[in-house]
Amino acid sequence: MLKETGADCVFWNRRYDKAERDVDAGIKADLTARGLTVASRGGRLLTEPWDIRTGAGGYYKVFTPYWRALRAAYVPPDPLPRPASLSGPKVKSDSLSEWGLHPTRPDWAGGLAEAWVPGEQGAADRLAEFLDGPVSQYPDLRNRPDRESATSRLSPHLRFGEIGPAQVWRATRHGIDMGHLDESGAMTFLSEIAWREFSYVLLYHNPDLADENYNPAFRHMPWRSDRDAYDAWSEGRTGYPIVDAGMRQLWHTGFMHNRVRMIVASFLTKHLLLPWQMGEAWFWDTLVDADPASNPASWQWTAGSGADAAPYFRIFNPITQGRKFDASGDYVRRWCPELEDLPDKYLHAPWEADAATLKVAGVALGDTYPHPIIEHALARLRALDAYDTLKQRRSAA
Numbered sequence: 001m002l003k004e005t006g007a008d009c010v011f012w013n014r015r016y017d018k019a020e021r022d023v024d025a026g027i028k029a030d031l032t033a034r035g036l037t038v039a040s041r042g043g044r045l046l047t048e049p050w051d052i053r054t055g056a057g058g059y060y061k062v063f064t065p066y067w068r069a070l071r072a073a074y075v076p077p078d079p080l081p082r083p084a085s086l087s088g089p090k091v092k093s094d095s096l097s098e099w100g101l102h103p104t105r106p107d108w109a110g111g112l113a114e115a116w117v118p119g120e121q122g123a124a125d126r127l128a129e130f131l132d133g134p135v136s137q138y139p140d141l142r143n144r145p146d147r148e149s150a151t152s153r154l155s156p157h158l159r160f161g162e163i164g165p166a167q168v169w170r171a172t173r174h175g176i177d178m179g180h181l182d183e184s185g186a187m188t189f190l191s192e193i194a195w196r197e198f199s200y201v202l203l204y205h206n207p208d209l210a211d212e213n214y215n216p217a218f219r220h221m222p223w224r225s226d227r228d229a230y231d232a233w234s235e236g237r238t239g240y241p242i243v244d245a246g247m248r249q250l251w252h253t254g255f256m257h258n259r260v261r262m263i264v265a266s267f268l269t270k271h272l273l274l275p276w277q278m279g280e281a282w283f284w285d286t287l288v289d290a291d292p293a294s295n296p297a298s299w300q301w302t303a304g305s306g307a308d309a310a311p312y313f314r315i316f317n318p319i320t321q322g323r324k325f326d327a328s329g330d331y332v333r334r335w336c337p338e339l340e341d342l343p344d345k346y347l348h349a350p351w352e353a354d355a356a357t358l359k360v361a362g363v364a365l366g367d368t369y370p371h372p373i374i375e376h377a378l379a380r381l382r383a384l385d386a387y388d389t390l391k392q393r394r395s396a397a
């Protein structure tokens, strides 16, 4: 490329994952040795992960004070004027279609293609649509997986740099300042953008975030090893409809609603007592927004081993979570159509229905839909026992 283009400078946006940093450092050293001008700049984040410091000079390990500090410090830069023209170098190039990147046998990407419009325009349209209405109800509806447009669905676009967080911040702030946006809804939305930033702070200062427990006490956790349980979880066959709906949505579209991500992650690490790294790896392989910072930080947060994490003993009940956040059952009915005809009352716990109700709904447990892989009350006690073991082992160590 260098020879073909005659380039004498190379610029790029910084990346923060350890493997990416190593690759980029190698390229930088190599190009510098060849006498090129090389520079990397921030672009993926609002601030660099080393910029915002606590009074003592360290990095923030708790989100709320981090958010306060970020809000106080951050002013989005003014965008540069659009260049009148961009004359790229003339290089020979393959056409993308020649690379045969689209899966064909089988074409597992059909659901992804239906759900997403990749690219800068797709990202800009999503942001505009979201700020045009849903943002005002964001604090009330953001936990409802049945309300698809209640959240921005910008995550894959942010992940691949099709839109930057500074653009999102600027447009949102502008709407607030002009009186077009309700401040509380809009600031709740920006606080989620700040969770993404916070995850990058954690990743930068803990390069092994995807492998190692942030809280080292979790090395004492007596995780189980159970391939069948893992397969049932990843394939959406646990017998808990809200979990199965989430895992199937993920497989089909590459996305899962945030509330459901928390439910399925809690289910894997607490009900099934399987290590959070297994779930992190599955999400990494299947999410369209799979992110080197947000994914491990969120998994560790849910598992209890992370920074500012949900306590391990807070175990989501998949039945009450489903009833609360998918009360009408629209989400479960969409992704688990075999349960479609069950009355709402039983939708999140089909085994509670009597035989006649199941029959009328065409549900045969163990045949058309699985029995629960583990009973909730039992799983909860087992998880709490495991946590006690962790505590005992930690004090004995």
Ligand SMILES: Cc1cc2nc3c(=O)[nH]c(=O)nc-3n(C[C@H](O)[C@H](O)[C@H](O)COP(=O)(O)OP(=O)(O)OC[C@H]3O[C@@H](n4cnc5c(N)ncnc54)[C@H](O)[C@@H]3O)c2cc1C
Pocket: 142, 151, 152, 153, 154, 155, 156, 158, 159, 189, 192, 193, 194, 195, 196, 197, 199, 256, 257, 258, 259, 261, 262, 265, 283, 287, 289, 290, 291, 292, 294, 295, 296, 298, 299, 302
């Ligand atoms: C177990 C688990 C794994 C996750 N893995 C990822 C991942 O790989 N990539 C990813 O982008 N998000 C991840 N998240 C966070 C969150 O679920 C998604 O960012 C969110 O669902 C994306 O939908 P949205 O764009 O409509 O979000 P919105 O609610 O519209 O939020 C706006 C943006 O803020 C950011 N954001 C929102 N919530 C979070 C959060 N909790 N942590 C970090 N950033 C957040 C995202 O960039 C998102 O696009 C994970 C959450 C959990 C519980």
